[in-house]
Amino acid sequence: MDKDSADGGGTSAMLSRRNLLKALGVVGAVGITATGAAKLLSGKVTTQVTKIAAALPKPLKFLAKPPVDPALSTPGLSPLFTPNKDFFRIDTSFAVPDVSLDTWKLEITGMVAKPLTFTYEELIARPTFELDDTISCVSNEVGGTLIGNARWQGIRLDDLIREAAPNANADQVLGYSVDGFTAGFPLAALDGRDAMIAFGMNGEVLPPKHGYPARIIVPGLYGYVSATKWLSKIEVTRFDTKHGYWISQGWAERAPIKTSSRIDTPMNGEDLKLDPMAIAGVAWAATSGISQVEVKIDNEPWRVATLGPEIAKTTWRQWWIDWQPKKGGHVIAVRATDGDGKLQSQANVPVIPDGAEGWHTIKVQNS
Numbered sequence: 001m002d003k004d005s006a007d008g009g010g011t012s013a014m015l016s017r018r019n020l021l022k023a024l025g026v027v028g029a030v031g032i033t034a035t036g037a038a039k040l041l042s043g044k045v046t047t048q049v050t051k052i053a054a055a056l057p058k059p060l061k062f063l064a065k066p067p068v069d070p071a072l073s074t075p076g077l078s079p080l081f082t083p084n085k086d087f088f089r090i091d092t093s094f095a096v097p098d099v100s101l102d103t104w105k106l107e108i109t110g111m112v113a114k115p116l117t118f119t120y121e122e123l124i125a126r127p128t129f130e131l132d133d134t135i136s137c138v139s140n141e142v143g144g145t146l147i148g149n150a151r152w153q154g155i156r157l158d159d160l161i162r163e164a165a166p167n168a169n170a171d172q173v174l175g176y177s178v179d180g181f182t183a184g185f186p187l188a189a190l191d192g193r194d195a196m197i198a199f200g201m202n203g204e205v206l207p208p209k210h211g212y213p214a215r216i217i218v219p220g221l222y223g224y225v226s227a228t229k230w231l232s233k234i235e236v237t238r239f240d241t242k243h244g245y246w247i248s249q250g251w252a253e254r255a256p257i258k259t260s261s262r263i264d265t266p267m268n269g270e271d272l273k274l275d276p277m278a279i280a281g282v283a284w285a286a287t288s289g290i291s292q293v294e295v296k297i298d299n300e301p302w303r304v305a306t307l308g309p310e311i312a313k314t315t316w317r318q319w320w321i322d323w324q325p326k327k328g329g330h331v332i333a334v335r336a337t338d339g340d341g342k343l344q345s346q347a348n349v350p351v352i353p354d355g356a357e358g359w360h361t362i363k364v365q366n367s
């Protein structure tokens with residue numbers, strides 16, 4: 001964290017927005033190179049993002065500075081925020097779309113009384129906020145790594161949709177990517193949760209791989225029904241007339257993130273020393289947060305884990321227990337309870353059609 005930019009208080013959002021505008025070349029300072037709309041440059045980072053990133057204040061401070069990360073003192077535990085370079089990437093494009101701000105527009109259309117179009121400059125001139133939110137892929141297996149936590153920066157999606165005045169019969173918000181991908185979620189999910197059009201991620205301009213210049217983030221929903229990257233259009237529509245890319249391939253139309261937990265350390269199959277150590281990992285629920293995590297070692301009773309800081313109900317929560325391994329083999333399982341007191345499902349359910357279920361269980365030994 002850069003303490004020079006840790007300007008607390010009510011004016012920080014405005015200052016940071018101005019800095020961002022400046023960084024983007026919208027109010028001077030850095031020029032933006034034309035690269036042509038949605039040109040595919042496999043493997044190359046756009047010239048624009050490189051220039052923007054060089055001038056971007058780090059971090060963009062609107063939320064409180066995060067607490068000390070327990071992962072710093074627990075080797076193997078996932079960091080509270082996943083660095084952008086380590087963030088999982090899932091999409092259908094083989095080349096990252098290279099979008100030019102010179103031609104990029106966001107359209108809000110469909111079953112609305114007032115269709116709207118925004119340039120990037122208009123979009124980021126709106127009041128911005130930060131959102132700590134864990135996003136997960138529906139294809140994440142129990143114990144899998146297709147999940148990450150970030151501090152997103154952007155603008156409210158509910159306000160934008162409201163301005164477009166949706167028709168009373170509409171029930172779906174369908175995001176379109178410049179590359180043709182689509183993802184749709186219930187209009188009713190814009191229920192006050194902080195759904196966002198994001199253009200910043202962990203204090204950086206949204207990286208090309210993660211959707212530059214803009215993507216949708218809806219807390220509590222799997223990525224394939226919400227998190228459209230390289231966003232170019234939002235259509236207000238109906239589930240019975242249109243659906244997103246993955247729905248015709250057997251995936252569920254509606255897909256809230258399921259409560260789950262993962263053991264990060266030790267790793268499955270690890271050969272342990274007989275030193276005292278931590279069993280640690282992360283647990284997450286859609287939008288209610290995590291109230292308890294329990295760990296079971298062999299046939300011992302479930303032990304309640306210590307929980308890391310709760311930075312938001314929409315993010316994962318780190319957990320750990322101290323443990324003294326004994327000679328021989330051990331089986332370790334974890335289970336989480338969400339913020340509403342509901343225990344995560346033990347059923348062995350595959351990822352398709354709407355996300356895996358089951359308690360992450362590993363085997364370790366001292367040989």
Ligand SMILES: Nc1nc2c(c(=O)[nH]1)N[C@H]1C(S)=C(S)[C@@H](COP(=O)(O)O)O[C@H]1N2
Binds near residue numbers: 092093209210
């Ligand atoms: N344009 C586009 N956006 C997309 C996708 C895609 O294939 N194309 N995949 C979605 C899926 S399935 C997931 S899980 C998230 C992953 O976001 P990330 O790559 O930033 O982690 O992006 C979503 N947004």
Ligand SMILES: [Mo]
Binds near residue numbers: 138
């Ligand atoms: Mo996904």
